Amino acid sequence: MTTLSRAQEPALTGTNLGPSADSALSSARSLADQTFARAAGAPLVPGNSVRILRDARENYPAWLEAIASATTTIHFETYIIHRDEIGLQFAKALADKARQGIRVRLLYDWLGSFSVSLRSRWPMLAKAGVEIRPFNPPRIDRPFGWISRDHRKVITIDGRVGFVSGLCVGLNWVGDPQRRLDPWRDTGIVIEGPAVADLELAFAETWAAAGVPLPATDVATRASMPPVGTVMARVVASTPTTAQL
Secondary structure (H helix, E strand, O other), rough: OEEOOOOOOOOOOOOOOHHHHHHHHHHHHHHHHHHHHHHOOOEEEEEEEEEEEEEHHHHHHHHHHHHHHHEEEEEEOOOEEOOOOOHHHHHHHHHHHHHHHOOEEEEOOOOOOOOOOHHOOOOOHHHHHOEEEOOOOOEEEHHHHHHOOOOOOOOOOOOOOOEEOOOOHHOOOOOOOHHHHHHOOOEEEEOOOHHHHHHHHHHHHHHHHHHOOHHHHOOOOOHOOOOOEEEEEOOOOOOOOOOOO
């Protein structure tokens, strides 16, 4: 969903390219950026901080810490939430924040989590005030509509920090040392800075596809977010109605 590039090209030690070569490199970089922006429909956003998170041992604690720090909004989009202790851990964390008055929205894919009705499995979510939506449940008037699925895994907290990951929520991603089962190897990133606004917009669009749109005040904008780093990020948001990754 997200592609990243450094703010500057790495220096070539011991090499003097000269002004003409520097100009050519700058022109090539600018052309590549224009091409990518047109193809992806997404701009390159400066001023971000990005960190790689490897498997569940790094991702889940970072997610839970960010959820605990929320002061206004939590937007959580995932494909699968399993009926296990990890799923319950996240359900409790989201419910706790909703009881504190945080606006918590949870969007999950109906097919990916077809064995889990979040309202009945963990009723404390709805009782606490968490807004829950399944993406694309079956409909009589659209017999083949179930083909469109939402595989995204995106979390944004207060519009200031965001996560993009390959991990869903469940014990499979943690592994079982006693049975010598390693965690599933999925990588994620944590982003801070103006690019988080693009993650918020991607969530808002899919949330609206599943029901009433978010209020504009709950979707961060790049203009409202100061730079926090030197990484330039391009958020290429896949959509459930396409085969784009």
